[in-house]
Amino acid sequence: MKFSFDGFRLLLVHVVLALVATAMVLPFTWMVLASLKKLQEIGLESWIPTVFQWENYRDVFTMKGVQFGRWYWNSILVAGWVTFLQVFTSSLAAFSFSRLKWKGRDMVFLLYLATMMLPSLVMMIPNYQNMISLGLVNTLQGLILPSAFSAFGTFLIRQFMMNIPSSLDEAAEIDGASKWQLYWTVILPLARPAIVTLTIFTFIGNYNSMFWPLVMIKSPELYTLPIGMLAFDSSQGQQTNLLMAAVTMSVIPMILIFLFMQKQLVKGIMLGGVKG
Amino acid sequence: MLKLTRRDIREISTGIAFLLPNIVGFLAFTTIPLAISLFMAFTDWNLEMHNMFQNQELRSVGFANFRKLFTDPDFMTYLGNTLFLMLGIPFGIAGSLCAALMLNNDFRCSRMRRVYGIVIVTVILIVSCSMLILAGAGSTAMTLLVCGIVGTILVLGSIGGQTVYRTLFYFPSFTAGVATYILWKKLYSPENGPINNVLQPVLDRISPLAGSMSLETAHFGGALLIVLMGIIYAYVVFRLISSWKNGETGSLSYCIALALLSIPLVCCQLWSRIPWGGALGLSLVTLGVLFSLLMFLTGRDYRCVCDCGMSNAIVLDGMVMVGLFICLGLSNVILALPTMASGDGLTAPKWISDYYWAKPSLMIMGFWAAIGSNNMLLYLAGLSGISQELYEAADIDGASPFQRFWNVTWPQLSNVTFFILVMSIMGGLQGGFETARTMTQGGPAGSTTTLAYYIYSEGFNSGRLGYASAVAWTLFILVFCVTLFNWKFGNRYTND
Amino acid sequence: MNKALIASLVLLIIASAATYLFRPETMERYPQVEWMSDSNPQRFEQTELFEKWLGEKHPELVKRKDLPPFGVKLSAANNQSTIIQAVSGVAGDLIDHLNVPIFAAMGLLKPLGADAKKQGFDLSKTYPNMEALLGYEGEQYGYPCNVAVSSFIFNEDTLKRYGMRVPRETWTPEDFERYSKEFMKRTNQGNARRTIFFSLSAESLGGTFITIYVRSYGIDTYNETLTKCVANDDRFYNAYELLYKWTYVDKILPTAAEVASNDTESGFGGAAFSHFINGNYAAIIAGRWSLVRFRELAENERFPMSMTLFPQGPFKNALISARSTGIYAGSRKYDMAKYFMEFLASKEYNDYIIKYADGLPPNPKYAIGNPDYLTPKDYPNEGNIHAKELEYAMTYALPAPQTPYYRTTGTNWFGFALSKLLAGRATAKEAVDEAVERVNRGIAESVAANDKLAELYRRDIDLQHKIDAVKNTWKFRRGKIVSGEKIPENWIKNPFHRKYYTHLGMLKGAE
Known part of the structure; x- marks a missing residue:
């Protein structure tokens, strides 16, 4: 009896921890995804870029x-x-x-x-x-x-x-x-x-x-x-x-x-x- | 007279020789500037007049800078801003404590069970994902993305245990700096930032509901919250009285706690939009004070030192105070909800570009960074220091988890809590510069200008160095008071 | 451990040496004058143009055939307040975006008088009424890079769509109210959320509207000698109340919430420009410089535009502003930097500004009667904008109110007053009075703190007493002055009053 209760509790703790950890990571996720977008896509609701613009990273170095x-x-x-x-x-x-x-x-x-x-x-x-x-x-x-x-x-x-x-x-x-x-x-x-x-x-x-x-x-x-x-x-x-x-x-x-x-x-x- | 033998001199010279590289820099960049700064606070040093191209005579102005500071409404506003932003501290501490408590679980278990756990996690994930998709939760790509992140973390967590979560929790506070502030500035973007992109559709759905809510319902809801405030107040004061009687709380601590608790109810008088809210608040406070007087007169069963239980009084009642403030705010919001929603519908806040929202926005960001900060690690260290026997004893007494926490964990952690609180207050008093400079420029209309930013803008934008020094020294005195307080009460508590 | 320490020391020394060897100065092939400006891409083109111009115009300076005698290096990104850099001795040779009187009063700029005359960039080579923007105490310290007169620009397509016509060039606030009401009635009927507006919000109209409004009724923020803020006057209260009324009572200006909920895109020129293009705003407040943005549109997306003055009372005026450059007092390259000032007044530079519509050219000589300026061939849709803005600059324009006795730092108290009023935290009178009190306290403080300033201040206060005495002799009948003494021109420091009293005929030559 004790075993299963403990297992369930642990699982719950895991889920809560994972959710909080997600909240911690989400801003960073947006950051990385936004850095790969085209400028016009930035304001869109979807976070995922249609085309991954890796050249953004190069452009940062060549900006005037x-x-x-x-x-x-x-x-x-x-x-x-x-x-x-x-x-x-x-x-x-x-x-x-x-x-x-x-x-x-x-x-x-x-x-x-x-x-x-x-x-x-x-x-x-x-x-x-x-x-x-x-x-x-x-x-x-x-x-x-x-x-x-x-x-x-x-x-x-x-x-x-x-x-x-x-x-x-x-x-x-x-x-x-x-x-x-x-x-x-x-x-x-x-x-x-x-x-x-x-x-x-x-x-x-x-x-x-x-x-x-x-x-x-x-x-x-x-x-x-x-x-x-x-x-x-x-x-x-x-x-x-x-x-x-x-x-x-x-x-x-x-x-x-x-x-x-x-x-x-x-x-x-x-x-x-x-x-x- | 102090007499130095030759041996002493040799020892001192070796000692100083090792110290030399550090102490030269220390004198040049700390001690001497400190003296200059104190001197400057009493002069009219102003870069407009005293610079490379114009050198008028430096005048001593006595205490004029300090007088100006206390008569200047700006200084008080900015001090108020600083204190307001510090209201986020209890939340941060509570968040760290919760995180530490959860992380302190024993995740180590046999291999079989771990595999078993992973299987369960995966099944749950798949089921919940498909349910979300079936329910048509928004754009599927986004749902998948978020679910994917949660799932990955879950799986990693069930394999790696504490380390994985701790790493992820600690990450925001470790990287906190201009980069993350700029990131949050973009997140908060009122027009099409990711936060408002999520919030606005939700609000659009709610607003017809809120709009159709009758004024009476709103009034009832607001009143309910005010009554709730009263009940919480009464309950906490009751608890306080009984703990004073038991000798767990000293008289001084009691008074501080009562004062903290009463602030929101007194504020009701000013801010509550419920007509009888102010009256209720005032009468409850009067009752509380009367009861306390009565109690002081009748005496108590056990005697104790007057500052006994100080840390509990400040930490716990500080949190309750913030909670009461939130009740008050919510009650006003509910009252205004139907009118707000009836016009153009509810609009998402403009976050850092709005006068009223700017401070809460910064506090939310601060909370995000504070949960997994050094404080969490300190709590973890503190938790690992609590001996298992105490818990076993509690288990024998048949204590519920809550009682276990309340009677074992919390008292054992009280010195850590006190240390964190003092450090946070000191940091909070000096803080707010970087966020203000990066995100809001101290605005809108000065609503996020803290003392630190004020010193910067007076000194390095206006060039009034004398006045800026006076502000800096006033801030120093505030911090010093907190330190004194810490010496007086912190040590006693740690030695308990 | 020890090895790590030594290794890191060696690495650091090597890295520092490399940094030292490759520092930017050593990479330059010819001397560079530093120009502190913004990072607009056009600035880079202008520096190139300068180097070309210098070689052609001043062959006597050329030492080597393949290189220009010297160049201008743009020092663009700037976080810190320029004043602090300047007083610490580290500002660039040329300082752009300059508040000339403030900098000059602190002794941070080189006086240009003699060289300006000799090389042709003195005050007569730019627009009238610009002394207050470019000089201090009778000496010239700067020259503009470009000039703008803020005015109403209309999208004629949007107006036509709702059957409206462009307002007359000189229209009153009542006209504005009538137009806006009519427009709002026609556009937003039956819409739950208003999305189309006649003009910008009260906050955006804000300072410019108020200044022009009160000046058209004969009063300015400061008095004739700039020694006192006199905005606690009914005409100011009226201006603020009008903005409030238009926003919340008549509902013809968008509220802050409406602006926020409408904004979907920002970029150069902000969201308002996009709305103007899309027809959500019929008018914006801008100058010719805004055309840079509208020329980016494809040919079939362009729309006809036209320009009018701000709605205002009887005394016609407009607000002129300039992006000015001056030479830093700590510069060791004055002899090179002055050629850049000459360049700003030259045909080449002015033609560049004319061609790219980057505001009005600093030297009006090259715009007046120039068909390339007045009617650019490629952009017929720009209508009368070019001609009108030039006309306003030459006739109605006055600089914004400013006094040498008070340096605004941080908060603009009049803007703050407006936002307080709009947020419902004060009445117009309370809000304006607070601002006036703040500014006057600021004046008193800075005068008390600075002996040099105090001396000038006492002189000006004396003048003010004399002016007040003269004004007491004026007799009015039906709001018109019928008799009285005239004020000598050189008593008056405020450019507005100088112009206004000339208009009234109450000004005489220097005494």
């Missing part, structure tokens, strides 16, 4: 005023640099905060923690003034630098490094390793889960970031994808099929990262969230 390829490249370049710098500097700082003992350490760390809850909006305006005086407005360097140093990343990696047993440090010290060697050969490899999590979050966060590029960048050849898409939408957004093709392509890197890194990502959120 839309330098899609360059935007793609810029986005990945900027997100790559920010991620690298953030992971590197944060792991160094976290190493200092967790594995080294020095006077005043905890005070400095508290200062870091305190700034974590500041709304980033407060910093935006003076940072923009900063960039004007440094002459970095409208450059990619100006996009990379302010986001390259984060308190959150330091915090995340430090929490993880605190849990690495300290016997390792002692062993390394006996071997005569310097602090740098300790960091580079022992601690950094062990902190891998935290670093991978930080990498994914930083990369995605930056790939999607819109506020700072919007403020900083003026030349179309320096746009990143989010603001490029914004410009595309406002200047030639009535070409819905091409716009949707562009949207689809801009989501693809995220899909790839998501599918390949999902397990680590889920682990990372639980690591960062529950303890934080």
Whole structure:
């Protein structure tokens, strides 16, 4: 008796889950199908294109005023640099905060923690003034630098490094390793889960970031994808099929990262969230 | 005096050396800007006058920026918009929790049963599809498409279990950004967007029905909803009182909860189109307050700290409050339905291009992204942390599934819920920039301008940097209050 | 882990180096002046035309036979407000879609006076009454790329179908009401849902209609010296109330809901243009520029059109607007950029605008008496549009109200007032008064904040007092001025009042 009831319940759960999942996927389905339509078919009730217009994807790259390829490249370049710098500097700082003992350490760390809850909006305006005086407005360097140093990343990696047993440090010290060697050969490899999590979050966060590029960048050849898409939408957004093709392509890197890194990502959120 | 030995200095210098790359950037791009920003908030810094081509003297204006902000009706409107959009948060949290609860089912089972499950699924699919087609559900290609998607997901889900669903649920929040906002903008397109393409035929079918509804029926329906509001209010207040008496809810929590619950009923006075709606609301609130006073006077059986049960009070009663608001809104809609439908028939909303619909549209989109967000994963982690023994004990007591949830799961998850709520509120206060910039430009007529977007447009469109900084710092103070609240009550709760 | 870090660093360095090597500047074969404009495909053609023109017209600049001396690079897609780019020092050499007075007041534009005279793109080479659009404090800072006078354009086929005739060229609001009522009666009898309309909705008529209406009765949004918003006047309330009445009482204008439920297609020019073509709207509000869209139609789909002024009171006027370009004060290529300004006034550019019907050509010299302009051979259906719009621009046209003491940012309060009125959230008086209050508060704020502006403001306020004193001497009989002193021309900053007082005969030469 119990068996069949349980089976029925499971089936029901499956059906509900599948329906909700469908609701999650439907917008994306429309997006892909619309990107394959002809422009005249966009407003029709049927979602399915009569002829699949694969050349829409090619046309996005050759449109005048839309330098899609360059935007793609810029986005990945900027997100790559920010991620690298953030992971590197944060792991160094976290190493200092967790594995080294020095006077005043905890005070400095508290200062870091305190700034974590500041709304980033407060910093935006003076940072923009900063960039004007440094002459970095409208450059990619100006996009990379302010986001390259984060308190959150330091915090995340430090929490993880605190849990690495300290016997390792002692062993390394006996071997005569310097602090740098300790960091580079022992601690950094062990902190891998935290670093991978930080990498994914930083990369995605930056790939999607819109506020700072919007403020900083003026030349179309320096746009990143989010603001490029914004410009595309406002200047030639009535070409819905091409716009949707562009949207689809801009989501693809995220899909790839998501599918390949999902397990680590889920682990990372639980690591960062529950303890934080 | 602090005395540093040579060893200390060596240690500090190594420590700082490792810190250096980070701290230089940190000082340059966080600490110093912060100081400048605070200074700017008290000046008349304006790009119109202080720029590369014109450099007038920077004047200190004291608190004038802040004074202007509080006398300016715009700021209050935009703060109101921000708070309104935050009403979606309880829905998002509830959605995440439901998703997590369903995903937490044990999908692992023997191979035989899995095959058996797939067979059943397939049969059900085929039957329901053919029934839909037989019933002539619209354009068959579309029906097939949707059925196909549901079917594929079902089959995949019964093979892959939790992972498949979790992936699909998590997807919208992971990709949330300009790309998906542009996508939703197109979905919401009032003229021939896919949403209205589906909605309009449905409305066309309903409108004769609604149009033929007599005014009396509409009035009755609206009144029924108002009465329902009253009943819900009375019931929840009753529950509150009893939990206060049992010592599960502290006095402070009680007051906050009562205040939250009373807001919609007071609003009845302003918004309800039922003539006696306002009066009913007010009298119920008065009764509630009177009862509470009476109860405070008679004392209680168990004493407890005044902020005990705070998270429950806010989370649950916040949700009830939103529910009451929805009842109120629905009652007004029903009242107006016959008149709306009698003219040109019901038309689908213009979504983000309509003054009144713009905010709900953004909330619907937010809900879509919020169900499977990080919050769901946090809930999943929380659920896996609940020990099985608690459930077994509940089973022995013969608890129904609902009771199991209410007495075991919910209290055990309360710290996760509180954490999520605080984080969402902080995010909500600072949020709304990207959607506003991508989808609505803060419009129509400023109805989707949040504080974040206001700061942006004041600072980077008008160039009034001083004033924008003042707004940013006011926002900071709001966020800081939430953080303080979190420190005060969050920690206690997590330590419980 | 470590290897991954090092590998990603190497990759990033290589990628950055590649980006640096292939940055667009290094790919250019000759110098480029940057033109910040929109991404209309025609802009690309215009830059090509410029390079050709430059080589032919200025052979002294040519250094290498096979290359033009320099080119114009279009910098099209723009998200950010141009003002912020300009004050941060990163705007392009040439700025298009410019609000000249605002930019000039902030010191962001190069004055063009001397070079404009020398190279032939000064104010005398464009339409009259354009100083307010192109200059600031008596100095020229810009030149138009094209010009438009918003007017009523009728689809004669649609009118004929319902047995109506094109209204007279000068028609009053009462005429408009009568025409619309008649039209709506004939078209939508017995239909459950109205789909055919005489003209656009109140929101689309909106600002243009109100400005023209109140000006025709002798008042403008701002006073003579542009120091105060004076729209809290019965004539303004009437204009707003008329729009409300026409929408909800007489039901001759489509409501917002009707517009929404009718719209099925959008594209260049919006859904209204498609409706105009299909005969759902008998009239649209546009200029000659809209012909670009209608010329896309196949020959047998084209329909005869004609143009009239807006319905208005006794003082005839129309609204002129221009897409203007100026040279950025931070530009290091002024000497090249000024040739582009010269190009805008040249025959080649103006012929291009004439040929593609992209608005009125900036230099009227090439349109007046030019049969290619007045009666294009391939498009006989365009009727009197070309001749009429040129005539309006030369005679009736005035720029839209604008004051240097108030910079609209974000919300247009008068538009906001209209939508509030139409949504039934305020009466006309309340809505307009709120807007006036907002604008005047804005003026007070910006004057208080800016010393330089405050100085000019005090000067203008003094003038305003003097003007008011002179106006007090005027004696009226039956609404006509019978005696009084005249106002010196140079006291008046508002182009409307200058023209209106000339019309009344109450203006005298500079004092």
